[in-house]
Each structure stands twice: as structure tokens, then as C-alpha cells.
Amino acid sequence: MARWEPNARGRLEDAALDLFTERGYDKTTIAEIAQRAGLTERTFFRHFADKREVLFGASNPLLGVLTDAVAAAPTDTPPLDAVAAALDSAAAVLQERRSYARRRQAVITANEELLERELVKLAVLAEGLATALRSRGASAAEAAVAAETGIALFRAAYASWLAADDTADLAECLHSAFATLRTLAR
Amino acid sequence: MARWEPNARGRLEDAALDLFTERGYDKTTIAEIAQRAGLTERTFFRHFADKREVLFGASNPLLGVLTDAVAAAPTDTPPLDAVAAALDSAAAVLQERRSYARRRQAVITANEELLERELVKLAVLAEGLATALRSRGASAAEAAVAAETGIALFRAAYASWLAADDTADLAECLHSAFATLRTLAR
DNA sequence: TAGGTGATGTCAGTGTCTGACATCGCTTAA
DNA sequence: TTAAGCGATGTCAGACACTGACATCACCTA
Structure with a gap:
């Protein structure tokens, strides 16, 4: 069994778009995105330079x-x-x-x-x-x-x-x- | 004597452009801009929606x-x-x-x-x-x-x-x- | 089997930005 | 003349974005 679930970046992108759609960009924190993707806030910033970049x-x-x-x-x-x-x-x-x-x-x-x-x-x-x-x-x-x-x-x-x-x-x-x-x- | 020095907004704009030129945008904090203008950080945000806006x-x-x-x-x-x-x-x-x-x-x-x-x-x-x-x-x-x-x-x-x-x-x-x-x- | 690698976690910050409430010269109306 | 209200500013506490330093540990490789 792999140590981590695969495709962390893709999971973050999906989680982010879902949450942004559900409750809006402003009302979504990075901690929430990371949690939904089964990761931590710090890992989010290893994949994306900032909060916006997850959409681009x-x-x-x-x-x-x-x-x-x-x-x-x-x-x-x-x-x-x-x-x-x-x-x-x-x-x-x-x-x-x-x-x-x-x-x-x-x-x-x-x-x-x-x-x-x-x-x-x-x-x-x-x-x-x-x-x-x-x-x-x-x-x-x-x-x-x-x-x-x-x-x-x-x-x-x-x-x-x-x-x-x-x-x-x-x-x-x-x-x-x-x-x-x-x-x-x- | 007036309670406050006039043209707070203009003073903030001048202080910001000076500091940005001297040490760069990233290396300048809003507290520093406000201090140079003789105001507080909170007042900065009453005049400008965010840090960038002071230039625009x-x-x-x-x-x-x-x-x-x-x-x-x-x-x-x-x-x-x-x-x-x-x-x-x-x-x-x-x-x-x-x-x-x-x-x-x-x-x-x-x-x-x-x-x-x-x-x-x-x-x-x-x-x-x-x-x-x-x-x-x-x-x-x-x-x-x-x-x-x-x-x-x-x-x-x-x-x-x-x-x-x-x-x-x-x-x-x-x-x-x-x-x-x-x-x-x- | 020992050691290196790399993605992730943990922790302790700094700085931006916001909301709530206080201050107090100035203006306006009684 | 005075009381009431206004408005620009200050103070304070806090949420959140983002960063640096260091720890972890499955996996790979010699």
C-alpha cells in the first residue's frame, strides 16, 4: 500500500472548486480545502503558490x-x-x-x-x-x-x-x- | 487648530510610493506606511481597500x-x-x-x-x-x-x-x- | 540492510485585512 | 449658549493567507 493517496494536486483542485461553488471563494478557507482533500494547509501551499492558483x-x-x-x-x-x-x-x-x-x-x-x-x-x-x-x-x-x-x-x-x-x-x-x-x- | 493634519489620503499615497521605491513593495509593511504618514494601520484601510490600492x-x-x-x-x-x-x-x-x-x-x-x-x-x-x-x-x-x-x-x-x-x-x-x-x- | 529521497506533517511565526467599540474636535439645531 | 450628533481617527482582538525550519517515514537504491 502506498504511503499517500495518489494525485494530491488533483484532489485539492476538485475540493477547492466544489467548496468555492458551494459557499463561495471568500467563505472557503484553505484549511477546509486541504481537509476535504485529506491533506494539510501546508501541503496546499506546496502545490499552489497561493489560494487563487488552485483554479488556474x-x-x-x-x-x-x-x-x-x-x-x-x-x-x-x-x-x-x-x-x-x-x-x-x-x-x-x-x-x-x-x-x-x-x-x-x-x-x-x-x-x-x-x-x-x-x-x-x-x-x-x-x-x-x-x-x-x-x-x-x-x-x-x-x-x-x-x-x-x-x-x-x-x-x-x-x-x-x-x-x-x-x-x-x-x-x-x-x-x-x-x-x-x-x-x-x- | 484642526484636530487632524489635512489630506491623510495623500500623505499615505506619498509615504507608500516613497517606501516602495526605497525598499520594495514586499519589504514594506502597512504599519510602516501609516507610521510615516503619522497615522495608524487601521486608518490606512479606511482609505484604501487593500495594500495595492494605494498606488491606483x-x-x-x-x-x-x-x-x-x-x-x-x-x-x-x-x-x-x-x-x-x-x-x-x-x-x-x-x-x-x-x-x-x-x-x-x-x-x-x-x-x-x-x-x-x-x-x-x-x-x-x-x-x-x-x-x-x-x-x-x-x-x-x-x-x-x-x-x-x-x-x-x-x-x-x-x-x-x-x-x-x-x-x-x-x-x-x-x-x-x-x-x-x-x-x-x- | 543502511542510507538517501521526497511528499507530507507539525509548529511557530509575520503580515494583511476586518469588526466592534472608544475618542473628541467640529457642526447643527433648539 | 449648549446639547446632541457627526465623522475621522485610534485601540484592540482576531481570522486567515502565507512562510521557514524541522520532523516523519514509506520507498528506492547501492
Whole structure:
């Protein structure tokens, strides 16, 4: 028999999302999360840098998806199109977990602190996109503008996707946002 | 003689920026800030919701500048142009306090927590811009995309302005970012 | 079989932030 | 003129987030 139950990190994530949903982020202490996961408070902080991070551990993979997709785009693809393609890949990943995304987003939008952390994660994605674009030969200015714009459109699309009914498609929301931008920027 | 020295809030802001610059945000306690301002820790929290907020109290006025400028733009101005004009007004405000902005930004960029708060403030500005655009007749989608895009460009422009030498002009950086976008979105 | 490794536990802090109540110059109304 | 109330501040106690130092002990490896 193993000394510890496996997947401590995952148990903490599950316990946290459950408790946050049940009684809210503020009203949940780390001791309670740890207890539900059968661990101690100190162990929580060995897996997550702070209380918020327990909700954002899964957002790291998206960075890889985005940069890979940018790198994989044909060399002659214009920057904004490469960004659009990358966001499409990310959209496919998220589309699969719509109900989880909804549940998680409900907790996040109910709390200012969590919103802050989400914005940081998106800014990190923007930075990653910009770096990937530069290594494809885009200028610093082009890369920054294309990446920031892409993430801005993603934010708008993500919000309308989650606000819409269950049949909505994130990729479609994204395409619609890009189309709107191209009209506005004409 | 008045019972208290005047401008407690301003004294706290000054003391905080000084201490953050001297020894860093993390290494400064609220008790120290309060003491330098001749007040107590409890009073600090009556003026600012949390430790970070002492650096962001001055960013609220920008919201008014932006929404006023959008409202003041001629009715036939396209959304993205109205946003550009509004950001120009904000740029003029910031251009006057370049040295203060630099000092403050040095503290902010040195600390992840503070970066988070700054992103939230920018998101609030984006929300305000979108609301102002909608009340001018823009659709929800147009307003969201134009506002988010405008703030994204502002972020890029602000970064390059602060990175450049003392002769740089924020409005020019902004125009350059918009020009880059219009090229990319062609 | 001895010793090292690594995830976890225990404990004692520091600092942020909050609620409850006290203080006391100043303002307002009788 | 005075009593009552207001409002910015102080005092105090405490919950909770987060950290450093050290202990534990199943498991692996030489």
C-alpha cells in the first residue's frame, strides 16, 4: 500500500472548486480545502503558490497550444491570421470542457481577486503569442499589437460564448469577433 | 487648530510610493506606511481597500476622461475612431506626469501582484469605453471589440512609451499602434 | 540492510485585512 | 449658549493567507 493517496494536486483542485461553488471563494478557507482533500494547509501551499492558483493550474497548457499553433502556421501567413489560427486551436481545447469552463467561470466572475488572476493569465498568453510571432520574423510592434489584439478578441468571444446557450460554438464566436474587428478597422 | 493634519489620503499615497521605491513593495509593511504618514494601520484601510490600492487611487479619473471623450465625439465617428480619440485625451493627461508615471510603473512592473491590479484597472477602462460606445448606438459586439482592441493598443503604446527615451510622445506611440493594427487587419 | 529521497506533517511565526467599540474636535439645531 | 450628533481617527482582538525550519517515514537504491 502506498504511503499517500495518489494525485494530491488533483484532489485539492476538485475540493477547492466544489467548496468555492458551494459557499463561495471568500467563505472557503484553505484549511477546509486541504481537509476535504485529506491533506494539510501546508501541503496546499506546496502545490499552489497561493489560494487563487488552485483554479488556474489548468491554464498553463493553453500557452503551449497557442505557441505551437503559431509556429506551425505557414511562413507566409500574416501575423493576425496566425494568431487567429492559434486561438482556433485553443478554442477547440476549451470547447470540449464547456460545462467545466462554465462552472469555473461562475466562481471567477463572482470574485474580483480571481478576475485579476485571470487577466494575468491572459496577459501571459499574449506575451507568449508575441514571442512566437517575433520568432517567425514579425517586428516587435507588429507582434505586440497582433498578440494583444488577438487576446482582446478572445476575451470578447469567450464572454459571449459563455453567455450564450449550450449550442454556441467558441470558434464561431471567435470568427465573429475577428470579422467585427476587420469591419471596424477598415 | 484642526484636530487632524489635512489630506491623510495623500500623505499615505506619498509615504507608500516613497517606501516602495526605497525598499520594495514586499519589504514594506502597512504599519510602516501609516507610521510615516503619522497615522495608524487601521486608518490606512479606511482609505484604501487593500495594500495595492494605494498606488491606483489616481487611475479612476481616467475613466471619466475616456467616457467623456467618447461622448463628445461627433455622432458619425466610427467606434474605433472614437476610441482612438478618447485614448488621445487620456494620453495627454498622462504625458504631463511622465516622471511620476515612470516612478510608479517601476514599482508596479517589479511586482506581480501590482501588475495584476493594473490589468484590472485597464479592464475597467475597457468596460467603461464599451458602455460609452453602446450608448452612442454601437452594437454590443462592436463596442466590446472596439473597446478591448483600443485598450490592447494602449497597453502596447504605453509600454513602448515608457521604454523609450524622454523625448517620446505617448500620443505618437498610440497613433503608431493604431496604424500598425490597421495594416495588420487589412 | 543502511542510507538517501521526497511528499507530507507539525509548529511557530509575520503580515494583511476586518469588526466592534472608544475618542473628541467640529457642526447643527433648539 | 449648549446639547446632541457627526465623522475621522485610534485601540484592540482576531481570522486567515502565507512562510521557514524541522520532523516523519514509506520507498528506492547501492
